[in-house]
Amino acid sequence: MTEPRDMIVIKDLYKHFGNVKALNGVNLTVKKGKVIVVIGPSGSGKSTMLRCINHLEVPTSGEVTIDGQLLGKNEKALNATRAEVGMVFQLFNLFPHLTALENVTVAQKVVRGRSKEEAEEIAMKQLKRVGIPEKAGVYPNNLSGGQQQRVAIARSLAMNPKIMLFDEPTSALDPEMIKEVLDVMLDLAKEGMTMVCVTHEMGFARSAADEILFMDEGLIVEHTTPHDLYNNPKEERTKLFLSQILQH
Amino acid sequence: MEQSPPISDEKAALQLKDISWWFLGIILIFVWAIYTFLTKENYQEAFNFIKVGIQITVKTALIAYAFALMLGLLAGLGRISKNIFFNNLARLYVELIRGIPMLVLIFFIALVGVPMLVEGINAFGVWLVSIGIVAGEALSGFGNKAFTMNGRAIFALAITYGAFLAEIFRAGIQSIGRGQMEAGRSLGMSYGQTMQHIILPQAVRNVLPALGNDFVAMVKDTALVSVLAVRDITQVSRLYAGSTFRFREAYVTVSVMYLTITVVLSLLVQVMERRLRKND
Numbered sequence: 001m002t003e004p005r006d007m008i009v010i011k012d013l014y015k016h017f018g019n020v021k022a023l024n025g026v027n028l029t030v031k032k033g034k035v036i037v038v039i040g041p042s043g044s045g046k047s048t049m050l051r052c053i054n055h056l057e058v059p060t061s062g063e064v065t066i067d068g069q070l071l072g073k074n075e076k077a078l079n080a081t082r083a084e085v086g087m088v089f090q091l092f093n094l095f096p097h098l099t100a101l102e103n104v105t106v107a108q109k110v111v112r113g114r115s116k117e118e119a120e121e122i123a124m125k126q127l128k129r130v131g132i133p134e135k136a137g138v139y140p141n142n143l144s145g146g147q148q149q150r151v152a153i154a155r156s157l158a159m160n161p162k163i164m165l166f167d168e169p170t171s172a173l174d175p176e177m178i179k180e181v182l183d184v185m186l187d188l189a190k191e192g193m194t195m196v197c198v199t200h201e202m203g204f205a206r207s208a209a210d211e212i213l214f215m216d217e218g219l220i221v222e223h224t225t226p227h228d229l230y231n232n233p234k235e236e237r238t239k240l241f242l243s244q245i246l247q248h
Numbered sequence: 249m250e251q252s253p254p255i256s257d258e259k260a261a262l263q264l265k266d267i268s269w270w271f272l273g274i275i276l277i278f279v280w281a282i283y284t285f286l287t288k289e290n291y292q293e294a295f296n297f298i299k300v301g302i303q304i305t306v307k308t309a310l311i312a313y314a315f316a317l318m319l320g321l322l323a324g325l326g327r328i329s330k331n332i333f334f335n336n337l338a339r340l341y342v343e344l345i346r347g348i349p350m351l352v353l354i355f356f357i358a359l360v361g362v363p364m365l366v367e368g369i370n371a372f373g374v375w376l377v378s379i380g381i382v383a384g385e386a387l388s389g390f391g392n393k394a395f396t397m398n399g400r401a402i403f404a405l406a407i408t409y410g411a412f413l414a415e416i417f418r419a420g421i422q423s424i425g426r427g428q429m430e431a432g433r434s435l436g437m438s439y440g441q442t443m444q445h446i447i448l449p450q451a452v453r454n455v456l457p458a459l460g461n462d463f464v465a466m467v468k469d470t471a472l473v474s475v476l477a478v479r480d481i482t483q484v485s486r487l488y489a490g491s492t493f494r495f496r497e498a499y500v501t502v503s504v505m506y507l508t509i510t511v512v513l514s515l516l517v518q519v520m521e522r523r524l525r526k527n528d
Contacts, residue, residue, distance in 0.1 A: 056430055075438065083436025093431035097450050106445055107435035152431075159435060 004032040006065070007163055007194045008053060013062035015048050015218075022048040023059070024218035030163075035195045037205040037226070040215035041241055046198040049215070050165050053196065054085045067162055083111050086156025090168040092148040094140040100127065100151045101136040104158045112159065119158075126154035130184050146177030153184055164188065166197040200245060206230075214238045274511060281504045294488055294497035301484035302505065308402055308480060309467045315406035316466070317459075320413025325443070327418040338414065345411035351472055353408050358400035358476050366391065401473035409466050416458045420451035456524060460517035464510050471506070481505055 008030040015023040023045045030036055038046045051057040053064055055071050055078055064071045066081050095103050104123035108114045114122070127133045130150035140148055149169055156164060166185065170178045182204050189195060189208040199205070205212055205226045212229050214222040214237075222229060222238050230246075233239045284291050326338025345353065395403075424447050432442030452459075474483035481502050489498035 054434055056434060079433075079436050079438050081436075082434055085434070087431075087434035089427060089431065091427055093425075093427035095428065095431070095446055095450075097453065107432070107437055110441050110445055111436040155435070 004034075005067075006030070007032045007034075007067055008196070009063075009065040010049070010053070011063040011065075013049065013052055013064065014060045015045075015052060015057060016060045022218055023052065023062075026062070026218070026220055028213070028220065028223075030194060030196060032194055033192045034210045035189045035193075035208050036197070036211050036213060037209040038196065038198045038213045038215060039200055039205070039241070039245075040213075040221075044215040045218040046215050047167050048218075050087075050167050050196060050198055053163075053165060054082050054087060056087070079111070083107075083159050084162045086153075086159060086161035086164040088149065088152050088156060088164070088166045088169045090171050092140070092145070092152045092172075094148055094152055094155075096140050099137050099139055100132070100143065100154075103140070103151055104155045107155070108158050122158050123154070126158045127151070129157070129187075130154045131180070144177060145173045146180045149173065149177075149181045150184055153181075153188075157188075163194045163196070166195065166199060168198050168200075170199065170201060202230075202246070214241065216241070274507070277504070277507070281500075284500075290494060290497050291501065294485075294492075294494060294501045297488045298481055298485045298498070298501050298505070301479055301481035304398065304478060305467070305470050305480040305482075306509075308398065308405065308470045308473060308478070309463070312402045312405035312409065312470070313463055313466055315402070316409035316413050319406060319410030321417050323410060323414035324417025324421065327414060328421055342411045342414050345408055350408055350469060351475065354401065354404040354472050354475065357404035357407060358397065362395050362400050362403065366394070397476045398473075398478045401470075401476050401478045405466065405469065405473065409462065409469075412462055413459065416455050416462065417451070420455035420458075421447055423454050424450050453524065457517055457521040460513070460520060464513045464517065467509055467513065468506060 006029050008028065010026055010028040013023050013026040014021075026045070026049055028049075038049070040046050048057060052059050052062075053066070055064065066085060069077070069081050071078060071081060094100075095106065098106060101120065101123050104126055105116070105119040108119040108122060109116065112119075124133055124136065127136055130153055132147055132150055135143060135147060135151070140151070143151065153164075153169075169185070170181050173181065178201070182201060185195070185197070185204065186208050197204070197209075209226050212224060212226045213220050214229065214233075214235070216237050221235050222233065229238065230242065233242055285295055323338045323341055326334045327342065329335045329338070348356070421443075428446055428450070429439075429442055432446045433439070437445070470480055471482040474480055474486065477483065479487075485498040485502035489495045492498075
């Protein structure tokens, strides 16, 4: 068996917002099919790193390579690469003027050039996969938070992405809705999707993550397996952070 | 037992306050106007004379507004664009127009701007002939007469209102959260595609009432084109008053005409606003 290929390669990534140094030289390689969970205190650069992977934030310096494609300044190439990288946001960012179904079809039609029928067929398949086909005709404002986030996941999956990025997908949800979103993410992980998830859901990290990163002050402080991170964290900062979030 | 009368008093006062007295006033004016036009010969004569201008007024407002919408959308997109040239051009346009009285702008565009444009087109034609792209007299027949005064008036109103509408569109686009653009871009859509399919449909919906109000304002401002001798209802009523010395009949009639159009349009805008709010 050959080694799975590199899906994401991040090299010497720096991102500064004026005087704020969000990322200070991040290096990371994610192999195909791996699930990476990123944890760390707020302001540690987790979200910024995620947003640099699809260049929603353009790095100050450094390189990001997606499945062999080096991201550059060329807008067309960038758009093409972004279509291969699904992203799920903390606040869902569904399009409120479109129904759940239309949310899932619009980019398929515009970017992939699929016909209305084809796009709707794929959209229904994805809505079934996330468990809410009956909400196809409903507008986002009439959906619960958990349902909205699942539509957002379906919207990304309908583009047939090679990679899925999750930016604190359950942080804005009421407790009883967190599980329905995590279940969808678990299924995706089992199906072999390459995933990078910024989340503090430790249960998810334990059962789905192949690797876990602890970030602080714009750097990856520790990069190991979930088991090792929880049972014997090496860095003082990691220990302190874990003791804070696992106390209760 | 003794407490019920004060409550009913308060109720009566509330009801008095709740009545739209201003609207009742407008209705009274309309009733009086209809009665007068039906019974008084002088007013009938004035009405029949002035009504021929209605078509010009309505046509001018509709065409100018359609062009102003396109111009405003373009300039509004320019105001939020990251492209330095496009952004500054849009800003310059908006600031220039907003800094000059509309009446002066109408004179300027119709009597200075259009002739300059014609000169420019002619010079361009001469240049095309000189370098041999087109032969003979191409474009030389293109004189100032190609633009009627009504056409120039529409042109002037469209350019003026384009600047106002640009600010409305800009505000509308900026009212849409950043996450919408990010979601669109993360799906692989370009800036333009996200604008077209995601941002603008929401932005336009948010500013529909403001756009409607500006249309009402433009209907009133079409009166300014009478200074170019365009025969709209204002100009025709001036002509009527001048030739008959019946100032009262002329200006009552034209005022009632404007009021009818604007009141109906304002009510439509209010209905639209209420319906949009209900859907939110």
